[in-house]
Amino acid sequence: EVQLVESGGGLVKPGGSLRLSCAASGFTFSSYSMNWVRQAPGKGLEWVSSISSSSSYIYYADSVKGRFTISRDNAKNSLYLQMNSLRAEDTAVYYCARDLVRGSLWFGMDVWGKGTTVTVSS
Amino acid sequence: QSALTQPASVSGSPGQSITISCTGTSSDVGSYNLVSWYQQHPGKAPKLMIYEVSKRPSGVSNRFSGSKSGNTASLTISGLQAEDEADYYCCSYAGSSTHVVFGGGTKLTVL
Numbered sequence: 001e002v003q004l005v006e007s008g009g010g011l012v013k014p015g016g017s018l019r020l021s022c023a024a025s026g027f028t029f030s031s032y033s034m035n036w037v038r039q040a041p042g043k044g045l046e047w048v049s050s051i052s053s054s055s056s057y058i059y060y061a062d063s064v065k066g067r068f069t070i071s072r073d074n075a076k077n078s079l080y081l082q083m084n085s086l087r088a089e090d091t092a093v094y095y096c097a098r099d100l101v102r103g104s105l106w107f108g109m110d111v112w113g114k115g116t117t118v119t120v121s122s
Numbered sequence: 123q124s125a126l127t128q129p130a131s132v133s134g135s136p137g138q139s140i141t142i143s144c145t146g147t148s149s150d151v152g153s154y155n156l157v158s159w160y161q162q163h164p165g166k167a168p169k170l171m172i173y174e175v176s177k178r179p180s181g182v183s184n185r186f187s188g189s190k191s192g193n194t195a196s197l198t199i200s201g202l203q204a205e206d207e208a209d210y211y212c213c214s215y216a217g218s219s220t221h222v223v224f225g226g227g228t229k230l231t232v233l
Contacts, residue, residue: 044225047221047222061222106156106222108170
């Protein structure tokens, strides 16, 4: 079964750091680009970051650029999001999602995890 | 304020058809055939319903269809069913600077 499972969320103070992980199974992880998408409480979806299959291409939303770092370990079938200098407005459910087309980006996200909740509050 | 504009809500009766619009600009929807649509039930992860404007992933009902004209994309759901009640989000590639933009979401109510 194709599956993504996020972990690492929690409560953190403003200015703090958190590292999210996403464990992939049931498909050839190293062949697909991956994404992080977040959803603030009661709000819509917001794209956060994307990484190509070999980590050659990395992209960030302006709202997180310079504070968040996306990475992956294809040997461990895992995707990561290092989040630093966290703000209250980063509070959200964070989803990892697979890109639809093997080796490409931007076509759509066809496999999603259930999400992990990040709360930034003092 | 979201980059793509969707109506906040739409409604329809079982069996009817509804259309959800998604208005962007010439920098996103208007320039690329990389519009996708997602369905999200409360407390659940989003589900891909349409990609590349009008293509359906395997397993998605053919009651769901997508189209685009100029800067506006549309999702049409025909033969409405109770289980279609959910939030729907459009998404578009927006070029090498902005990359990806989502719409604000549309709540579909099946009356």
